[in-house]
Amino acid sequence: MSKIKIAELFYSIQGEGRYMGVPSVFLRTFGCNFKCAGFGMPRGELSMEAAGIAATHSLVTPFQKYEELPLVSTGCDSYASWMPEFKELSPMLTSEAIADRIMEILPQDHWKDEHLVITGGEPLLGWQRAYPDLLKHEDMAALQEITFETNGTQKLSAEFKDYLAQWGMTEPGREITFSVSAKLPGSGERWEEAIQPDIVCEYEQVGTAYLKFVVATDEDIVDAKNAINEYRAAGFTGEVYLMPVGGVESVYALNNRRVAEEAMRHGLRYSDRLQVPLFKNAWGT
Numbered sequence: 001m002s003k004i005k006i007a008e009l010f011y012s013i014q015g016e017g018r019y020m021g022v023p024s025v026f027l028r029t030f031g032c033n034f035k036c037a038g039f040g041m042p043r044g045e046l047s048m049e050a051a052g053i054a055a056t057h058s059l060v061t062p063f064q065k066y067e068e069l070p071l072v073s074t075g076c077d078s079y080a081s082w083m084p085e086f087k088e089l090s091p092m093l094t095s096e097a098i099a100d101r102i103m104e105i106l107p108q109d110h111w112k113d114e115h116l117v118i119t120g121g122e123p124l125l126g127w128q129r130a131y132p133d134l135l136k137h138e139d140m141a142a143l144q145e146i147t148f149e150t151n152g153t154q155k156l157s158a159e160f161k162d163y164l165a166q167w168g169m170t171e172p173g174r175e176i177t178f179s180v181s182a183k184l185p186g187s188g189e190r191w192e193e194a195i196q197p198d199i200v201c202e203y204e205q206v207g208t209a210y211l212k213f214v215v216a217t218d219e220d221i222v223d224a225k226n227a228i229n230e231y232r233a234a235g236f237t238g239e240v241y242l243m244p245v246g247g248v249e250s251v252y253a254l255n256n257r258r259v260a261e262e263a264m265r266h267g268l269r270y271s272d273r274l275q276v277p278l279f280k281n282a283w284g285t
């Protein structure tokens with residue numbers, strides 16, 4: 001039986017993108033190929049917030065539970081889902097244990113209108129090989145909608161691509177979505193590694209894909225427009241959203257309205273981050 005290293009598994013409403021407001025089970029896998037330490041920082045500078053928390057955890061007092069970890073206002077707001085210093089807070093769980101836990105947290109003990117959101121970290125790293133074992137579990141049979149929240153840099157393996165195509169056809173109404181949060185230079189990641197149009201176009205062969213750009217400054221918006229041109233030139237047909245930076249309310253509230261106005265000005269969609277105003281972006285929301 002396959003195992004997946006799970007940083008978080010919780011029930012909430014989707015706060016971002018196309019399915020904002022949809023009740024969802026979030027399966028947050030451990031591991032990421034990026035660091036995104038530039039979020040919320042002046043261009044060219046990198047946040048040290050998460051590194052400081054990791055140093056406290058390793059050298060002073062270890063945090064016992066994921067929920068005890070401080071939130072950050074700069075850098076990756078999911079830092080504990082990939083930093084090696086926190087890996088012991090993310091257990092390896094079998095498909096059986098994950099399915100059991102999902103049944104416990106669903107409000108009616110079975111799938112109804114809820115979506116499964118597989119997020120991270122970067123959920124399309126090596127865990128691709130483990131998802132079929134989970135999805136074929138009898139408790140997952142009634143699931144209708146899966147969203148992968150990905151940074152759009154990981155190719156689907158041939159086996160997983162075939163599996164997803166088949167999963168989508170087995171029951172009428174099933175849908176697969178790739179919510180692609182492609183990282184602009186303001187994240188601190190390099191364009192050549194982060195903007196991978198051919199990979200995202202391949203996602204469109206097995207499901208619906210949309211792009212979601214986190215922006216704060218005019219420079220970010222110019223970068224987003226250039227990236228959109230690259231994706232469109234490669235044949236990408238999906239929706240595009242602008243989303244305000246801000247893992248904590250004080251940062252989010254500084255630019256959410258301006259980002260909405262920029263989205264309108266450029267004929268793009270606006271994505272909120274409902275988990276920030278509603279739940280203060282607490283772990284498990």
Ligand code: SF4
Nearest residue numbers: 032034035036076121
């Ligand atoms: S890709 Fe996502 S999870 Fe990975 S470091 Fe960047 S923001 Fe964090």
